[in-house]
Amino acid sequence: MQNPLAEARPGDEDANAFRSGSPLLSQAQFEIFRELADRHAGIALPEYKRSMVHRRLAKRIKALGVADFSAYADLLVDAAADSEIEFFVNALTTNKTDFYREGHHFDHLATVALANLRKPLDRDGSRRLRFWSAGCSTGQEPYSIALTLLNTFSDLGRWDAKILATDIDTDVLEFGRKGIYPEEEVSHIPPAIRARYVNPMPGEKERFGVCREARSLVTFNPLNLHAAWPMKGKFDVVFCRNVIIYFDKPTQRTLFDRFASHMHDGGYLYIGHSETLYKVSERFEPVGQNIYQRVM
Numbered sequence: 001m002q003n004p005l006a007e008a009r010p011g012d013e014d015a016n017a018f019r020s021g022s023p024l025l026s027q028a029q030f031e032i033f034r035e036l037a038d039r040h041a042g043i044a045l046p047e048y049k050r051s052m053v054h055r056r057l058a059k060r061i062k063a064l065g066v067a068d069f070s071a072y073a074d075l076l077v078d079a080a081a082d083s084e085i086e087f088f089v090n091a092l093t094t095n096k097t098d099f100y101r102e103g104h105h106f107d108h109l110a111t112v113a114l115a116n117l118r119k120p121l122d123r124d125g126s127r128r129l130r131f132w133s134a135g136c137s138t139g140q141e142p143y144s145i146a147l148t149l150l151n152t153f154s155d156l157g158r159w160d161a162k163i164l165a166t167d168i169d170t171d172v173l174e175f176g177r178k179g180i181y182p183e184e185e186v187s188h189i190p191p192a193i194r195a196r197y198v199n200p201m202p203g204e205k206e207r208f209g210v211c212r213e214a215r216s217l218v219t220f221n222p223l224n225l226h227a228a229w230p231m232k233g234k235f236d237v238v239f240c241r242n243v244i245i246y247f248d249k250p251t252q253r254t255l256f257d258r259f260a261s262h263m264h265d266g267g268y269l270y271i272g273h274s275e276t277l278y279k280v281s282e283r284f285e286p287v288g289q290n291i292y293q294r295v296m
């Protein structure tokens, strides 16, 4: 399902109106936007996405009162317009997500990964557990990790557990931080878990809030996966699902090499259903359906 924020993507509903008053996006203009999306977000825009780019940028152009796509392209390449790049990238990201998307990943997290991770930690006394939802969109993925953790570790209070949730799109982060979702969204959460950790918002019809305990586990921060990573410590579990589909193979290879270097040996990596590490990274071995363990 498309998330609520993604449904309200700029321009989608106004495209026809805009198109009638302005020239269509030319090939040359599309090439400029393509190059900028690649340079600033590593997002590849194949030809078939041209109409999507048109739709999504149209409303922004209208809001700014800029004459047309050429003038908007000039604005973006102007060194003084860095802040506009953020709007541009936010408009071009695809944020589809769900709670408990690819539910088998959360079954594996609960029954295999967390069970294995707690063994050596129990032994050497360290109780530090670090999770990363890389490309977290509007928060359903990191909160699904949090709810799985709360539901699995009855002694979670004795652990130093933290979930980092990052995305390049600053709009989705703002949405995720609130932890409030429509009923349709929370219906994806398994009923027993939902009953325990998700509450109706007082005075807000059909809106539900993720409990404070779960929210306190998650920190949302902006991060472009192709830029420098400020994190120092290593991760036990990384979710990077349905993100690399937008990147080319060399970019994917570099990214997974960086993930491996930021993970403990034996740490778990979860990727999307249409993604693979085959011929992309030798630093992980498959241990389940789109689930890998770091081996070097």
Ligand SMILES: C[S@@+](CC[C@H](N)C(=O)[O-])C[C@H]1O[C@@H](n2cnc3c(N)ncnc32)[C@H](O)[C@@H]1O
Pocket (backbone or CB within 6 Å): 041, 042, 043, 093, 094, 095, 096, 097, 098, 101, 134, 135, 136, 137, 138, 141, 166, 167, 168, 169, 172, 223, 224, 225, 226, 240, 241, 242, 243, 246, 272
């Ligand atoms: C389709 S959503 C996937 C959300 C979630 N991981 C899931 O599987 O449900 C992809 C997310 O990746 C983010 N993204 C795209 N390029 C990125 C980049 N260069 N750095 C960080 N996040 C990026 C997008 O903003 C979007 O929110």
